[in-house]
Amino acid sequence: MASEIFGLSGPFHLTVVDWKNIHHRRSIAASLVQGVYTLECDRQESRQGPYALAPPWWDFFHFQLIRVLVDEADHSIFGAIYEFRFPSSYPNHHFDQHQNSPRFVIAFRGTIPKSSTRSQDLMLDLKVIRNRLEESSRFPLAMQAVQNMVTLAGAANTWLAGHSLGSAIALLAGRNMVKMGCHLESYLFNPPFISAPVERIKHENLKHGVRFLSSAITAGLAVAVNGRGQSSKTRYPFAALSTWIPYLFVNPSDPICSEYVGYFEHREKMVNIGAGAIGRLATQNSVASLLSGALGQEMEPSHLLPSAYMTINRCPCSDIKQAHGIQQWWKLETTSTLAARLHQFT
Known part of the structure; x- marks a missing residue:
């Protein structure tokens, strides 16, 4: 539970974000991925309204959740699309620091070892091992979401982010977008590498x-x-x-x-x-x-x-x-x- 509470475990020290700073961009990308984890945990625990723990993971950095990606096989939330909203209250001298900010971030979570998600998550983990992730229930939805956002905002304004299994999804989506002539800024946290140790x-x-x-x-x-x-x-x-x-x-x-x-x-x-x-x-x-x-x-x-x-x-x-x-x-x-x-x- 503590890991899901932004005020206890999140990067709340980033009160002013410099988007040119790679440490800031890394921290925010990871936080948005954590937001997806917490969204799914909120769903499983029926936490809604003021009891939901997920919103601070994106609200703190002036993002708005515009869509969740749901796996039709188990109805779990495996991804989210966020839109950055430049804070009008920021002083003018902070404007330059937001020049490198994305318009949209598409983030994907990894495996959650809970009864509601364990079976489907592990099945996708097996597909990663077999190099068959494209055949999963989640990847076509993820790929379509990425293409839609790139069409809307352009590749330069769209980021990918993922952790573990979610990183494998982001990596495969990023590779596919390159084949279409689009290079997306991507943050891949702990992606699986299938090999002898x-x-x-x-x-x-x-x-x-x-x-x-x-x-x-x-x-x-x-x-x-x-x-x-x-x-x-x-x-x-x-x-x-x-x-x-x-x-x-x-x-x-x-x-x-x-x-x-x-x-x-x-x-x-x-x-x-x-x-x-x-x-x-x-x-x-x-x-x-x-x-x-x-x-x-x-x-x-x-x-x-x-x-x-x-x-x-x-x-x-x-x-x-x-x-x-x-x-x-x-x-x-x-x-x-x-x-x-x-x-x-x-």
């Missing part, structure tokens, strides 16, 4: 060796599949996605997203040791997608990213729940433990 290996040389072997196998399999003419002619070129640079937020202690750390850092190490060609080929394929393609079942690895502005939170965590939590991304005390770096596919 290589990042958990503590010995650096062993970890690098395992990754090198994995890259060699993946690259070799890609060459074999392509040589047999089994590669898809309809798959969107991986390199063409590289101009979209979402903000990616990961915690190395979180097994759900930690492989993104090794995914990007290993690619650079491959270049440094003269194996950049292998790294480039491996980074755009997964063994599962290659095998599926060879069997005639096309499966694009939607969790793979050519480019990202990745922020790593190295703050010590007491457990996996804390390492995976959305709250870490707005806490003032964790700002000093964040390390950000641009990774671009060239």
Whole structure:
């Protein structure tokens, strides 16, 4: 309950927002995602009117909730569309600070381990693992909402944000919009990376060796599949996605997203040791997608990213729940433990 109350756990220190400040934008994007979590919890607990806990998560930052996205399978709220309303009470000298603000933010929640949502959420988690999220009940609704907002306000005025399962939805929607020529500013918190847990290996040389072997196998399999003419002619070129640079937020202690750390850092190490060609080929394929393609079942690895502005939170965590939590991304005390770096596919 405490995590749902903005006055107890939210970034209420942001009384004046500078939209040019990445820390402020990150905190607000994460808060709007928390707003979706709390909307669904309000629904489950029948909290309405003055008893609802969700509104402060967007009201505090001068957003208005204009629509909720509801999964028809279990009637749960899995997403929300917010519209930013410039506060008329702000002094004129604050106007410039809002020049980088979005008009709309489309946010998606992750899994809620409660009886009303557990079954459907876990079913979608399984689809993420199988790389079949597009076939879920939620993704078509999410994709249509994104397209509608972009048509209304333009790509430059529309943001995506999501956490965990919701981050997977935002990532896939963002990739699809790139294919339509639209690049959306996106905030992906703890997105799932489906892979063997290589990042958990503590010995650096062993970890690098395992990754090198994995890259060699993946690259070799890609060459074999392509040589047999089994590669898809309809798959969107991986390199063409590289101009979209979402903000990616990961915690190395979180097994759900930690492989993104090794995914990007290993690619650079491959270049440094003269194996950049292998790294480039491996980074755009997964063994599962290659095998599926060879069997005639096309499966694009939607969790793979050519480019990202990745922020790593190295703050010590007491457990996996804390390492995976959305709250870490707005806490003032964790700002000093964040390390950000641009990774671009060239």
